Amino acid sequence: MMRGVLLAAALAAQPAAAQVADLVSDAAFRVCADPALVPMSSRDGSGFENRIAEHLASALGKPLEYTWFPMATGFVRNTLFAGKCDVVIGYAQGDELVLNTNHYYTSTHVLVVRADGPLAGIERLADPALKGHRIGVVAGSPPASHLARNGLMAKARPYSLMVDRRVEDPAGDMLAAVESGEIDAAVLWGPVGGPLVKAHPALKAIPLVKEEGAPKLFYRTTMGVRQGEDVWKRELNSLIRREQGALDAILRDAGVPLLDDYGRGLKEAG
Template identity: 70%
Template sequence: MRAALAATLCLWLTAPAMAQVADLVDRDAFRVCADPANVPLSSEDGSGFENRIAELFAKELDVPLQYTWFPQVTGFLRQTLSIGKCDVVIGFAQGDEMVLNTNHYYTSTHVLVVRADGDLASVERLTDPALQGKRLGVVAGAPPTTHVARLGMMKLAKPYDLMTDRRVENPAGDMLRDVEDGVTDGALLWGPIGGPLAKGNPKLKVIPLLQEEAAPRLFFRITMGVRAGELTWKHELNSLIRRNQAGIDAILREAGVPLVDDYGKALKAP
């Protein structure tokens, strides 16, 4: 479906159309589309690490920061970026065909969150025999769930929803509470969610999954998303990313995001 959409967009984007799309970018403000309750990434109170990156870019551009808030569920792009209500989504997986991606500004991986004093604290990979017979919290449709199924551990797993309105549901928080309370033995989460949410909790240990060799891969490069055809805007954002990479890394590390190299094999050196 995404491939078909991308092909259709390519047919539409003649040179005049591209010029018209580029005109949608507001140069008087840094206009961001974001979920108002997607903690720890974005929040209407400005506490998310994507909020801080947006603030950094607005300061660099010397323009005010403006948000269009919309829950990141089905229709998010259609109701925000696509119709010109804003000009950028701060976090988008590289290669997603629904947007034009900037260069990636960080790479992260999925993590296993366990009790720090438990018998799984030394686990480093999902193939570890210590995980057999354990109940893991998994996100339906997420890459680690495929690994869990292949390893024969799904029958004991507890699934949590992937696409939810975070204003009324908090599956990631529920997953971590279940680990703390012993409902599950561990939770498999996207690192930029699990890492920050577990940061500072002495009861939990976050284990980046860097040693998985089977498909699907568990690491992803994260870009910013802009509208198709906005090449000038994309290049401007690429320049901002390059010039502010150290500051971006500092924001992400402070938040607790596990940063890895571009191939997901090792933690990124400070």
């Protein structure tokens, strides 16, 4: 009798497990993405995450399909969890909302200044040369803590993080303010600031690899899949390992500052 109950329970559990696995499409590489998260992703395909998605789809021999939704509240619920797509190309390591793949790059925040200005040689937010200067920073971000500790918040200009980038562009606004002289510098996440600065020859992005103290300014980026999809995660891990050189090349070409796995310095080109 007990054996029959256990067998029935096992059989009953099988469809549920299959349903999780079956959400991953065999017919296409289905990516969840923000249509206006420049320079990472864009509906026109110009983002570096778009290029990564195209490369991985080609490596898998599958067509690429997108589900677009703003990277704000409800993004994962309305895309990945809804079964409309199977992977988020860029996701912070350690976020428990999704199942993380192995990280495929490590980056850091950057200080953006005028290339010909007096701050062009700054390498740390603790540098006394920043005293009295107007610095743009994303409110509540790790660099904001460093600015506060170094007495730089009095003249700091805060910018919002969680916005619909179809209608707001905090990073673009920060760079424009540095370029015009409204502020003297800006601190941005490197994968945002580095690529954007490439379109602004008058500006310079300085990777903050020498910053000391908490919180850390470097972070690892993974790909995100649904919890329980361990087979899919392992397939992506193998894909990342095989294609790491190509992924690095895409990121470097975009202007993303790449660090070693420990965030101690810039990653050497392979």
